[in-house]
Amino acid sequence: MTWKQTTTPTKAVQSFINAKKSGNEPSEDSLSVIRNYRKWKEPELIGLLNASGYYPEILVEDGMEQSIASLLQKFKDRQVPHKWKF
Numbered sequence: 001m002t003w004k005q006t007t008t009p010t011k012a013v014q015s016f017i018n019a020k021k022s023g024n025e026p027s028e029d030s031l032s033v034i035r036n037y038r039k040w041k042e043p044e045l046i047g048l049l050n051a052s053g054y055y056p057e058i059l060v061e062d063g064m065e066q067s068i069a070s071l072l073q074k075f076k077d078r079q080v081p082h083k084w085k086f
Contacts, residue, residue: 007033009044013051013058020055034060037068042075 007015012033019026037048049068052059059065 009033009037009040010047013044013048016058017051017055020057031060034058037064038071040071042072045072045075 007029012030015030016026016034019030034048037045040048045068048058049065049072052065061067
């Protein structure tokens with residue numbers, strides 16, 4: 001049985017950025033994690049969207065930006081407003 005440590009979404013985005021800065025191609029591991037963005041949590045999706053402003057090629061699928069915006073909207077819709085009075 002072999003065990004392979006998976007790359008976190010944050011590390012995948014950072015690895016992509018580092019590879020582009022150094023003029024190299026991003027690793028396949030990073031790209032596969034980025035392609036799996038639909039399972040990410042809200043902070044990682046925001047980071048991916050922010051990184052796409054500097055490195056648009058990080059959006060590896062057509063319509064990915066709209067899909068991320070839709071996922072972020074779903075997170076926002078789940079937030080319950082508080083009714084605290086001070």
